[in-house]
Amino acid sequence: MCGIVGYIGDKEKKEILLDGLQELVYRGYDSAGIAIIENRQLRNFKAVGRLKNLREKTKDYESIDFGVSIGHTRWATHGKPTELNAHPHMGTYSFVVHNGIIENYQELKKELQSKGINFLSQTDTETIVHLFEKYNNINGNPWEAFTKTIDKLDGAYATLLITEADEKSIFFAKHGSPMLIGFKDDEIFFASSDTPIIGKATEVYYLEDGEYGYAKDGKVTLFDENGEKSFTKQPLATDKAMAQKDGYRFFMEKEIYEQSHVMNDTMMGRLLEDKIDFEELDEKLFENITNIKICACGTSYHSALTGAYLLERVAKIPCQVEIASEFRYKEPLLQKNTLFITISQSGETADTLEALKMAKRAGLKSLSICNVDNSSIVRESDSAILTRAGIEKGVASTKAFATQTMVLWMLTLYVAQIKKSISSEKLLEELDAMRHTPKSLLVTDRVHSKMNRLSKRYLHGHGFFFIGRDLFFPLALEGALKLKEISYLHAEGYPAGEMKHGPIALADSELFTIALMPKTLHYDKIKSNVEELCARDTTVLAISSEPFELADDFIKTTYDSHPMLEFFEMMVVTQLLALEISIRLGNDVDMPRNLAKSVTVE
């Protein structure tokens, strides 16, 4: 995810910006840049890859007089990670940095291009600076030009703009993406989160959506839709480690809360009005392909299983899923009409990587679904779709699972479009449901506080069964994995219909069953399975949008129109359950014992 910093003052600006950007690298990035106006001189540096490349490029540059400055770390969304696509983006005499999405950028870009304006990058951001200069060239009033510009933007964004037309100001606006302003005497700082300014500023103001304004002469003038407004600064935290977690107790908790937001990034530019488009894929990849095999480990294996249900049901293409460590040694029969998909958060999992190499040696076409660009798995694959979840720090994967599953849902529709195995009405229905996903992932106070209260009842017993059917079986597996990883309690995911074939022998009041009961998929079937467990005195926590009287505990979900929306909403509930149980047990949620984030050995 992109990160923004800004500074006005008379300290060495280059260093303040580079230090600030360093604090944002944990969000993930693939290029970075800075722009500074000092003594009427505008300077700009950009570099692809690590921040040290930008440091190297700027090593002979000094900016020790008074000036204004902005910086950015970019996580590629529109356009590849190149220097031209890196921020700050340049007009003729102004620079802009931006985090978020300008949804109507294509329309704005066309309009500007028709007036002869030349675009250098493939980004949505560049439209901001050209629009600003267009208005400023007409009326010669930079502030008015900036307000007119942001009036034109649709979407979610946080942006900073500097211009030679007003070389003592930074213009800013926030709508949906995070941004704050730091203060110390006459110095003013901007950043996407606290950490870049801790130790530099003493007070902070967290901008609200819809606020915009300018910083000049040690003062910030703030506006919203009702005009100019006053604001109250607050003391800035001093603990960086705490600030990186944005106030959450653990990275895993933060990442659960982030899911709704990052899903917009995952869908951006891919979920279109009437179809799914993957700019990174060539339809030729699917030529002569009659079936799909997916290989992955752990959580990524669970998203693969979910994807297989979708691919077979909606895209009508046979799909098999294999655990990578099993696949490697089973002497699999591989056929050239199989598309080989690997799924991995890190892109470095040894078993998955080896499985991919085997498939390539057998001449199969390959596609990876991955969160880390340029990782070994991405480099080894013929094509890759990035999940765009941003860096995931918690060892227990949450947002990576959510975004992998979303990519698989989108891929299903993409394949269905190519194979013409979906009617246009059904496609529109799916796309419409997809648009609701960010909402289904929102963590509400109601559910989180309920999970917190309930967690105290689930700390003992002789084990947990997470049960579900169909798409909700992989979710049950994932719910159980989350719980065992961070609570060290024994948990198993099971297809609900299989309980009577053995596991029900364990049923008693000390067996905890987490029942995933979606209204939109086989509700009556799962209901009977859960009733059978209730009859044997099992303690049941049911999750459903339909009231279920027999359950000991019940979490009511709100979505009941599409299985995937129920899926994502229930996924959040299971993640919160694992989190709250683990916290009560006093475990290290982010670094559970015996586990590593990236498993690069067999």
Ligand code: M6R
């Ligand atoms: O990076 P990968 O997705 O390839 O990692 C695979 C598994 O090691 C990973 O999903 C693991 O199961 C997580 N700890 C689950 O929370």
